[in-house]
Amino acid sequence: MAFAQRKAMGGFITFKEAFSAIFVSILIVVGMSQLYSVIYTNLIDPEYYEKTLQMSQNMTIQMGASEEVAEQAMTNAEEQIAKQKSVGGILMSAMFQIILYSLFGFIIAAIVKRNKPEHLQA
Numbered sequence: 001m002a003f004a005q006r007k008a009m010g011g012f013i014t015f016k017e018a019f020s021a022i023f024v025s026i027l028i029v030v031g032m033s034q035l036y037s038v039i040y041t042n043l044i045d046p047e048y049y050e051k052t053l054q055m056s057q058n059m060t061i062q063m064g065a066s067e068e069v070a071e072q073a074m075t076n077a078e079e080q081i082a083k084q085k086s087v088g089g090i091l092m093s094a095m096f097q098i099i100l101y102s103l104f105g106f107i108i109a110a111i112v113k114r115n116k117p118e119h120l121q122a
Contacts, residue, residue: 002112012116019109026101
């Protein structure tokens with residue numbers, strides 16, 4: 001996205017302009033990802049979280065954990081899933097993704113930026 005924006009701007013782009021283009025892309029991708037996640041877990045595969053719990057339980061048993069440890073693991077997994085399904089959990093996930101992707105966006109914007117030489121500025 002940043003390279004395309006630089007090309008569209010005549011081969012020169014500031015750090016701010018590059019990061020702005022990247023950030024808009026990040027917001028769109030994270031928004032679509034969160035929307036898909038909600039649609040998938042609520043409409044396409046409503047048993048998704050139950051399957052996840054079952055896999056977690058099976059893995060705990062296969063690792064040879066005692067029944068008490070397996071019960072505690074299931075309780076922890078159920079609490080995690082409840083947090084993930086909540087509006088707050090969804091928003092926290094989105095914010096974490098935006099922050100993480102923005103860190104990469106800063107690096108990319110620094111690589112892509114190319115200021116106009118002094119003799120070309122009007």
